[in-house]
Amino acid sequence: MKKIIIVPFILLALVAAAVYYSQQQSVQQSDSLTLYGNVDIREIQLSVNASEHIAEVYVEEGDRVKKGQLLARLHTELLEAQLAEAQAKFLAQQQTLAKLKAGSRKEEIARARAEVAATKAEAKMARDSARRLQKLLPKKQASEDDVESALAKADAAKARAEAAEQSLALVIAGPRIEDIAIADAQLQAAKAQVALARQRLDDARLYAPADGVIRNRILDPGDMVFPQSAILTLALLDPVWVRAYVPETALGKIASGFKAGIMSDSFPGKQYEGWVGYISPTAEFTPKNVQTPELRTRLVYSIRVYACNSQNELRLGMPVTVTIPLQQSPGGADTHGCP
Structure with missing residues (x-):
């Protein structure tokens, strides 16, 4: 009876070992690495270094702004007299x-x-x-x-x-x-x-620190503003990059400068050009919001994959799939231009 009970456990162990070996072999023999991540959300909470009532806000939600553009201003009568x-x-x-x-x-x-x-x-x-x-x-x-x-x-x-x-x-x-x-x-x-x-007079005016899109208009004319209170939220759209995670077993197969392809469910069949711009030197556990076939408890390394997004189709926070061909030379440049 003991032999009959032990045999199924042995068979299960052999099957598990075979599956694991098969997966490792497929990873080693594959000519590309597929990763899952999200377009990084990069936003700035815009405020002024002054305390006064808002006089005017010149932009609305969804407006595209350029670096240095005047977005809002406070009442400045006292500051002008000073x-x-x-x-x-x-x-x-x-x-x-x-x-x-x-x-x-x-x-x-x-x-x-x-x-x-x-x-x-x-x-x-x-x-x-x-x-x-x-x-x-x-x-x-x-x-x-x-x-x-x-x-x-x-x-x-x-x-x-x-x-x-x-x-x-x-x-x-x-x-x-x-x-x-x-x-x-x-x-x-x-x-x-x-x-x-x-x-102080210039601090009473709010200028765009970079190109982007106004995502949220928090305060309006007449509201009292302080240095720690935000007036607008600015979403940064250039450059756009994907935050993905590489398992430790695949870390040695990629390097900064590797070309990559990026795909999203919003535009099936369309691939965006990109490149690996950064690989984290520190291991971490896979974030829970990343869908990956690897075990969530496995150590991974964060990478940044820059994307060519000339038509602004890749939105901040969007889940995407990144494919990195492995047959590349690691001695290339760290950045690539977008067509």
């Missing part, structure tokens, strides 16, 4: 620096010379008056208080004349180098404020 203020301060500081670099005008120097001459004349007159009083002191025709007062006035006049001469020297020398450097630094700060105000 820019005007920064520009006015910049112009004022620019004139201050120009005034310092120009130095003293000839009229200012002439006035300083005249002040020197006037103070010297006053000093001479005060000195002469004090000397006359000193001569009258022995004759008792002038008091000591009058003489002392006259001498003090002469000394004060002399000091004013010396101060006027120093002022003339400063006017001729012009502003200090340090003052010019400070004014120049203040001008650069004012220039930076203008650039900052312009950047």
Whole structure:
């Protein structure tokens, strides 16, 4: 009885081994590799780096947009006023620096010379008056208080004349180098404020970062927007690539640059040209959303297969079948052009 029970298990094991061997042989002898994957969904959530109410949204869902195209803008009245203020301060500081670099005008120097001459004349007159009083002191025709007062006035006049001469020297020398450097630094700060105000004004406008199609219009004019809130969703259509998974047993049969054919159920019989653009260096388990004849628990490697999609028939997320001929040289280019 034990022999009768063991025989069926042996037969089943032999059949399973034969099937496995047959599958491995078919994979080894096949001249192409068939994989299953999906067109990668590549979308961008578009927002602005500002907090304000939306003024206008210029696109609708389904619109094709070009890189750099204006898509929406916020209310910018406050930002425009801030820019005007920064520009006015910049112009004022620019004139201050120009005034310092120009130095003293000839009229200012002439006035300083005249002040020197006037103070010297006053000093001479005060000195002469004090000397006359000193001569009258022995004759008792002038008091000591009058003489002392006259001498003090002469000394004060002399000091004013010396101060006027120093002022003339400063006017001729012009502003200090340090003052010019400070004014120049203040001008650069004012220039930076203008650039900052312009950047904030530009941040209130939403531009397309790449060519694509507007998939979703999330907010409308009047809505309050913040930097973390999206206004539009942009679907990227170029380049289009398929995310597929290669079993470890077939990894050594393909290389970057291999040509590939891509087919979808939406267009039966039509094959799109493509090429292998990237092979992941890290193994992973097969994603559950990929239909593959291999066991889902088997380790696979993610690959990116670029597709020629000139008529935009391959849509994002679409399931496709990828066929890679194995009789290719691995030393080709990493990318290929589409016809």
